[in-house]
Amino acid sequence: MTSRRALVADVAVLVFLALYAVPFLWQVLTSFKPEAELLRVPPLWPTTLTLSHYEVVFTQSAMPRALLNSLGVGVLTTALACALGVPAAFALATLRVPAAGPLMLGVVASTAFPQIATVSPLYLVMRALGLRDTWAALVLADASFALPFVIWLMTRFMREIPRELSEAAALDGAGRWRTLLSVHLPLTAPGLASVALLTFLFAWNEFLFAFTFTATEASRTVPVALALFPGVFEVPWGDIAAASILASIPPVLIVVGLQRWLVRGLLAGALTE
């Protein structure tokens, strides 16, 4: 009786999850459908599959350049936020930082700042610095939310490292940078990996700043290119589907390949009690 009930529950969950996958899978299928069959539903399954939408996206749209821009901005944002955030987290976790309390409060509070509030001052900054429509504008703007995130989580990870280890390193004559590089960094490497992955994902997905600070293909990222995907006389649903799938590749790779690290990063915020 119980096992039968459990079986029903198992199947119900699987059916629910299958339904949950439909929006994405439908877009995958659409991206391979011949143009003429797009608006003819049912049948759900096309008579033949085609790569023509991907061909159009790669040869006639802004997507190839946008993929490159997003990759560059994502990697540089992650590198900048980690390069500045990790030493700060190390100091906050192990040294007596002046005004550490207010600083930490400010860092945590700033992860909640709405982008719509900071976008107008940042716009004036970018304009004054002549950075509009460059990668630099996006990297700096994205760092405004990525850096507090890195500091917050890395400080938590580094606090878990026993004090004795840094004291032992100091006794062995290691300076503070040496201690950071040879004790704290290796021990928090898994945590840093998930923080870096999430930072890259946030930068890859970011839309408001990217939409505001870019003007041409030179710096438009994937979400912007997808939002502005051109349709001359009618909406090119197949091409949009193909472009959406391309935009989803890094998130899919991160989720499938690096699931464990990602979950660890996500849960660090909620499960430390």
Add this chain to the structure above:
Amino acid sequence: MTARERAERRAAIGFVAPAVVTLAALTAGPALWVFWLSLRQRVPVFGIDHFAGIAHYAFLATDPRFWSAFRVTAVFTVASVALELLLGLGLALALRGQRVGRRAALALLLLAWALPGVVTARLFEWLYHPAAGLVNVALGVALNWLGDPALALPALVLADVWRTMPFVALFCYARLLTIPAAVYEAAAVDGAGRAATFRFVTLPLLAPVLLVTLLFRTLDALRAFDLMFVLTGGGPAGLTETLTVYAYRSLFQTLRLGFGSAIGVIVFVLVMAVAAAYLSVLRRREAAA
């Protein structure tokens, strides 16, 4: 202060200084500047830049478009967060007992959460297509989901729930895994049924995680922009225009930086009020415990 402490202090400042300077320039600075900007009449294309006092706020107080956006933001936030918490909690409880496909389930949930908001908007735009959308085909109806005044906001909420319910499910599920089986055995020995076990064992243990998720999700819903901007663009007839979309339009489509900043400030204040309310609840819980 000893020489040693002074040295530690100097070293500490050296470690945090680059980050602090960057945060001051890119995060704290803009966050303060926007308040000042909201008190100015600033239209760069016409070279207008002068002090306006609280004129923008006074205008907003009686602006029907503002109050409509306020209402849409409130409805969107309450509806999506409530649905996400209920569904996410339910799914987490179901997944705990699941014997097959748990890993695949987690991957799928994470995927929906990890996709760019613009992609989610494009997925649902296509699902809601009046002629060829899967939703209409599946339901056997011919509704114009995104164009119908009564359906557009629910359609938007549904897309947001699809995207962010996994976040709730994942957090709850992870917490459930850390509850030792002995706790449930003890409850069973005491004769607690399923409902009583959930009410008196599971729910109290989940409460802290639910509270954190509630905070994160409420903040994100208040700040949300990309999904509605791309999916409905605030339409039909402004019925899905949130405060963020109204602010964006004012800032960069009508190029009124001061006015748009005033709406941005209001979103800012709402977000901070929610965060402060959450902190006070947390303190009270800690004091009670």
